[in-house]
Amino acid sequence: MKMKDKITEKSIELFGEKGFNETSIQDIVDSLGVTKGTFYYYFESKQQLLMDIHLTFIDDLLSRQKDILSDQSKSCKTKIFDIVRMLIKNIEKHGWDALIFFREIRHLNEEQMDKIVKKRALFQHHLEDLIKLGMSQGEFRGGLPADIVTLGILGMCNWSYFWFDPKGRVPDEKVAMIYVDMVLNGIAVQR
Amino acid sequence: MKMKDKITEKSIELFGEKGFNETSIQDIVDSLGVTKGTFYYYFESKQQLLMDIHLTFIDDLLSRQKDILSDQSKSCKTKIFDIVRMLIKNIEKHGWDALIFFREIRHLNEEQMDKIVKKRALFQHHLEDLIKLGMSQGEFRGGLPADIVTLGILGMCNWSYFWFDPKGRVPDEKVAMIYVDMVLNGIAVQR
Numbered sequence: 001m002k003m004k005d006k007i008t009e010k011s012i013e014l015f016g017e018k019g020f021n022e023t024s025i026q027d028i029v030d031s032l033g034v035t036k037g038t039f040y041y042y043f044e045s046k047q048q049l050l051m052d053i054h055l056t057f058i059d060d061l062l063s064r065q066k067d068i069l070s071d072q073s074k075s076c077k078t079k080i081f082d083i084v085r086m087l088i089k090n091i092e093k094h095g096w097d098a099l100i101f102f103r104e105i106r107h108l109n110e111e112q113m114d115k116i117v118k119k120r121a122l123f124q125h126h127l128e129d130l131i132k133l134g135m136s137q138g139e140f141r142g143g144l145p146a147d148i149v150t151l152g153i154l155g156m157c158n159w160s161y162f163w164f165d166p167k168g169r170v171p172d173e174k175v176a177m178i179y180v181d182m183v184l185n186g187i188a189v190q191r
Numbered sequence: 192m193k194m195k196d197k198i199t200e201k202s203i204e205l206f207g208e209k210g211f212n213e214t215s216i217q218d219i220v221d222s223l224g225v226t227k228g229t230f231y232y233y234f235e236s237k238q239q240l241l242m243d244i245h246l247t248f249i250d251d252l253l254s255r256q257k258d259i260l261s262d263q264s265k266s267c268k269t270k271i272f273d274i275v276r277m278l279i280k281n282i283e284k285h286g287w288d289a290l291i292f293f294r295e296i297r298h299l300n301e302e303q304m305d306k307i308v309k310k311r312a313l314f315q316h317h318l319e320d321l322i323k324l325g326m327s328q329g330e331f332r333g334g335l336p337a338d339i340v341t342l343g344i345l346g347m348c349n350w351s352y353f354w355f356d357p358k359g360r361v362p363d364e365k366v367a368m369i370y371v372d373m374v375l376n377g378i379a380v381q382r
Contacts, residue, residue, distance in 0.1 A: 103294055140378045148369045151354055152347045159346025178339045186377030187331045
């Protein structure tokens with residue numbers, strides 16, 4: 001692994017365990033057995049490193065979402081499933097990153113935060129457009145506001161970060177299937 | 192307002208804005224124009240105050256959930272709606288408290304955290320029992336695991352803390368209705 005990636009990986013772990021404010025650059029370099037000079041060769045500051053972590057996290061999600069959405073062969077239902085599965089798998093795989101993404105965003109400066117918030121909004125709007133497309137094509141029923149439905153789906157997925165246990169009874173693939181079944185078909189007996 | 196409540200309210204605001212670690216007892220008493228002695232008259236430590244905030248938050252939710260669940264005249268569907276509405280309204284009304292509840296739990300000591308985690312689990316299990324009751328009584332369809340459905344519903348509600356805007360287009364009551372409609376009936380056109 002490259003030194004820059006090593007620093008990033010270790011910082012994610014330390015920010016996750018101790019918190020961003022509670023972790024010093026000294027802590028990071030000590031735990032890797034390198035000097036502060038090495039850190040500053042790759043990053044201007046701890047805040048810039050935090051921004052790097054946020055950017056990598058959201059850019060990766062946006063790029064994978066784009067791949068899913070641009071697949072012409074899939075129905076809107078299948079695309080919803082793919083996006084839900086991606087989010088839940090991502091949280092399972094990158095537990096600490098996700099934690100930092102949700103918890104430590106307040107430590108970015110205004111300009112950085114603005115950039116990340118806009119990218120998060122973009123992810124949300126792509127999902128909302130998919131819901132609207134499904135409504136106009138008759139896959140989804142009308143009458144429900146697409147923006148609130150979108151936030152409901154994102155909430156279900158993102159919340160899994162607070163409880164998902166990779167060693168648990170239900171694997172991530174199965175959680176995604178249950179959530180999508182629930183969102184598409186509802187839990188009530190339809191009379 | 193009693194002094195103890197004033198200290199609590201102001202601390203919630205400061206912990207919310209600056210973070211628990213970044214707020215000193217000095218900051219709290221300065222912003223109220225009282226002395227540290229006043230603080231220590233009511234609280235042993237900043238951590239005990241944080242525990243107080245967590246306890247009040249979850250005990251209030253548990254007590255209101257109990258009232259909803261014990262109402263014999265209501266269907267399981269209505270009870271789900273009442274619980275979803277309660278959670279969303281609670282987040283709207285107590286934005287900072289909710290933030291502290293989600294973000295600052297790691298600053299409790301082990302014994303305190305254990306107590307809060309158990310109470311949160313209790314809230315979750317009560318909702319799960321309601322889903323199971325609805326299944327056994329034929330209001331909800333079988334086949335979906337009640338525990339994952341429960342976590343999905345809690346995720347939708349709790350996530351609203353990250354986006355709900357009291358000045359927004361859709362009031363909390365309406366968000367609750369949309370979410371419950373979505374969870375009960377699904378968004379897909381049923382063929």
